Amino acid sequence: MSGRSGHTAGAFDIRTVIALLFVIYGAVLVVVSLVQPHTEVDKSAGVNINLWAGVGMLVFxxxxxxxxxxRPIRVPDEPAETAEQ
Known part of the structure; x- marks a missing residue:
């Protein structure tokens, strides 16, 4: 690995946390879109907004x-030395 030392941030990577939130919200929207009455879809010109928003969130x-x-974030194993003043 081109001289890089350390380990990856893993679950503490902010991208993982954001992705988890989008998976939860996207899954909720997809489930809601499957159980909502057809009259709710008619209010949005016949487009199932919850379904498309949920699928978009899952893709994101x-x-x-x-x-x-x-492209994992590398965390050094040893703390960086502070400059002495």
Whole structure:
């Protein structure tokens, strides 16, 4: 690995946390879109807004997870030395 030392941030990477939140909200919207009455869909010109927003959030979460896995943040094993004054 080109001289890099340390370990990855893993679950503490902010991209993972954001992706998890988008997965939760996206899944809730998809479930709501499947159980909502047809009259609610008619209010939005026949477009199931909850379904499309939920799918969009799940795709966004997948992109964030892929980004975190392909380009992990490296955390050094040893603390950086502070400059003495």
């Amino acid at each position: 979460a997948a992109v964030f997870i892929a980004w975190a896995r392909l």
